[in-house]
Structure formats: C-alpha cells, structure tokens
Amino acid sequence: xxxxxxxxxxxxxxxxxxxxxxxxxxxxxxxxxxxxxxxxxxxxxxxxxxxxxxxxxxxxxxxxxxxxxxxxxxxxxxxxxxxxxxxxxxxxxxxxxxxxxxxxxxxxxxxxxxxxxxxxxxxxxxxxxxxxxxxxxxxxxxxxxxxxxxxxxxxxxxxxxxxxxxxxxxxxxxxxxxxxxxxxxxxxxxxxxxxxxxxxxxxxxxxxxxxxxxxxxxxxxxxxxxxxxxxxxxxxxxxxxxxxxxxxxxxxxxxxxxxxxxxxxxxxxxxxxxxxxxx
Numbered sequence: 001x002x003x004x005x006x007x008x009x010x011x012x013x014x015x016x017x018x019x020x021x022x023x024x025x026x027x028x029x030x031x032x033x034x035x036x037x038x039x040x041x042x043x044x045x046x047x048x049x050x051x052x053x054x055x056x057x058x059x060x061x062x063x064x065x066x067x068x069x070x071x072x073x074x075x076x077x078x079x080x081x082x083x084x085x086x087x088x089x090x091x092x093x094x095x096x097x098x099x100x101x102x103x104x105x106x107x108x109x110x111x112x113x114x115x116x117x118x119x120x121x122x123x124x125x126x127x128x129x130x131x132x133x134x135x136x137x138x139x140x141x142x143x144x145x146x147x148x149x150x151x152x153x154x155x156x157x158x159x160x161x162x163x164x165x166x167x168x169x170x171x172x173x174x175x176x177x178x179x180x181x182x183x184x185x186x187x188x189x190x191x192x193x194x195x196x197x198x199x200x201x202x203x204x205x206x207x208x209x210x211x212x213x214x215x216x217x218x219x220x221x222x223x224x225x226x227x228x229x230x231x232x233x234x235x236x237x238x239x240x241x242x243x244x245x246x247x248x249x250x251x252x253x254x255x256x257x258x259x260x261x262x263x264x265x266x267x268x269x270x271x272x273x274x275x276x277x278x279x
Contacts, residue, residue, distance in 0.1 A: 003141050005055075011138065012058050015100045024096040037091040037277060039098075039163040041084040041105070044272035049076050049084055050149040051108030054142065056087075058101040063093035064242035065088065075112070075149045084273065098275050099279045102191070107139075108146040115150025115264050121245060125252040126261050130155040130238065134266035143265045155260060163187075165195040176202060194238070201225045207234055215240050221247075225254040 043049070049072050056068040066089035072078055087094060118129045129152040135143040144154045156162035165179045173179035176195055183193055194213035195206045200223065206214045207230070214231060216224045218241035228237055238258040239251045251259055 003145050004005075007141055008054055008057055009061075011142065012054070012061050012100070014138070015103070016058070016061060016097070019095055019100055024092070027092050027095040031092050031095065033092065035091040036089065037094055038086060038088040038093050039275050039277045040086040041102075042274050042276055043078045043080060043082040043084055044274055045080050047078060047109055047113035047271040048150050049078055049105075049107045049109050049271075050074055050112035050146040051142070053083060054108070055085070055101040057096045058104065059087055059089065061094060062097055063090040065089060066093065075151075077116075086278075102273060102275060103200075104142065106270035106273050107136075107268060108142055108149070109273065110268045111143055111146035111265055112150035112234045113271055114268055115147050115152040117245060118248060118261055119151035121248050122252055122259075124218075125249070127252040127256055128153055128238075129264075130258050130260040131264050132240075132260050132262045132266075133158065134262040136265070145221070147264055150195060152261075152264065153258075163191055163192065163193045164215075167196055167198065170196070176205045177209055180206075180211060196240075197227070200230065203230055207231060211235060213238055213258075215260075217241050221250050221254060224251065224256065228255040 052070050052074055059066045059068065066087060068085065068087050070085045071083050077105060078084065115129065122129060130153055131144055131147040131154055140157065144157065148154060156164060163183055165176070169179050170176055173182060179246060180193060180195065194214040195211045196215040196217045197203045197206050198217050198219065213236045215238045216227050219227065224239060231237055236258065237256045238260055239254070239256040240260045242259045243251060243259055245261065248259065
C-alpha cells in the first residue's frame with residue numbers, strides 16, 4: 001500500500017512537536033547553528049527493514065537540504081551490523097530528529113520483521129496473514145504499510161472502508177440476521193459483508209445470510225475445522241483470536257483462508273537500530 005504524503009507529514013510534524021516543542025535545549029546550547037555532520041543507521045539485530053522513506057522525511061522537516069542515502073531497500077532482510085542508511089546535513093537537525101526517526105524506523109521494522117516470521121510459517125499452506133485495527137493511535141497507515149513490507153496483507157484500514165459485523169453489533173441488533181438485514185437495507189450500493197461468529201450455530205446463520213466472509217473468532221481448533229467443513233467454500237473464512245507462532249500452523253491446518261493477527265501491531269517488539277555520528 002502507498003502512504004499518503006500528507007498523512008506522513010502530519011505524523012512527523014506531530015511527533016517532532018511533541019519531542020522538541022520550544023527547542024532542543026541540549027543540542028542548541030552545545031552545537032553551533034551552522035555545523036554540518038554525517039551519521040549512519042546501524043542494525044543491531046537481524047530483521048526486515050521498513051520505514052526508510054519516512055525516516056528520511058523526518059530529517060527533511062528540520063533541514064530541507066539534508067542528503068539521505070539508503071544502503072538497503074524497503075523489505076530487505078539485514079544482519080546485525082549492517083549499515084542501513086546515512087544522512088548528511090545540519091548537525092542540530094540530525095540530533096534533534098534522531099529519536100523521532102529511530103522510533104518510526106524501529107517500530108516499522110519490528111512490525112515488518114514479525115510479519116515476515118508469520119508469513120514464513122505459512123509457506124506450505126494456503127492461508128494468508130492479515131493485520132487488524134489494533135494499531136498505535138495515529139500511526140495506523142505506517143503500521144499497516146510495515147505489515148505489507150513484511151509480506152502480510154492489509155485487512156480494512158478503518159471503520160469507513162468495509163462492513164465488519166462484530167459481536168457487539170450482533171448483540172445490539174438482536175441477531176446476525178437482523179444486523180445483516182440492516183446493512184443491506186441501509187446501504188445505497190452493494191457492499192461486501194464480513195461477520196464475526198463464535199459458535200457453529202452462528203456459522204450456520206451467517207451462511208444463510210449469504211455474507212462474503214465469516215470470522216471464526218476465538219474458536220478451538222476442532223470447532224474451527226468443523227466450521228470450515230460446514231461452510232464448504234460457500235464463503236471465505238478468517239480465523240481470529242489466540243493466534244501466535246505456536247498455534248499458527250494448527251489454525252492454518254483447519255483450511256481457513258485468512259488468519260488475522262493483532263500481535264503484529266498491538267504488541268510489536270521494535271527492531272534494534274541505532275544512529276551513529278561519523279567523525
């Protein structure tokens with residue numbers, strides 16, 4: 001997925017404002033205003049790199065004449081000790097932007113790395129890894145871009161671009177049938193409908209409603225396998241809940257089409273990357 005440039009700029013502006021506010025006291029008192037320098041980014045563990053174009057834009061926000069050079073491509077796997085990129089320009093700008101650039105690059109690379117592990121685990125299956133809306137507030141597009149960079153697929157971006165009827169919607173509507181009916185009556189155009197189910201009775205009800213995707217939410221593996229047999233290709237299936245690298249293959253073995261993994265973004269471990277000044 002491409003990231004809207006305006007959204008990137010808004011994210012960077014907010015992040016730098018949060019960190020710098022009235023000024024970087026330490027840097028401004030130590031470093032002369034016109035001093036130039038060069039720094040490089042170093043991978044301190046193995047992983048997938050994501051977020052290089054965003055990190056570059058962080059520095060450009062404070063020094064539009066900054067020179068950036070990437071040594072690896074987005075999505076490349078790197079080893080510990082790999083120089084990822086270098087940046088040249090105003091030293092004050094380099095130091096004031098360092099943490100924001102690293103925060104973004106480390107988080108996005110961590111998400112891409114975790115995603116690639118899940119994708120690799122499913123190489124000999126027909127299941128596809130999906131992300132969720134369990135992202136850092138304000139950083140959703142960066143988080144989802146990182147998932148794509150790691151080889152996963154994006155689920156809906158937000159509440160605006162897809163119908164997904166969850167348990168609380170069903171409870172409020174009274175039933176899956178009522179909820180689906182309200183969507184079809186209220187929508188001005190034909191729209192794909194995904195619905196969450198937790199029991200086999202709900203699976204049968206969703207099938208009868210002729211929805212497009214049925215989520216098998218927090219089901220034991222045996223129940224999930226039974227649900228896939230009941231659905232029998234009438235609609236796409238998505239497994240959700242209690243998904244981790246240990247359970248992934250068993251879930252894929254049930255025959256589901258998609259497996260959504262909230263952990264890719266809601267509890268990501270940042271990839272260890274540092275910025276070093278060159279002499």
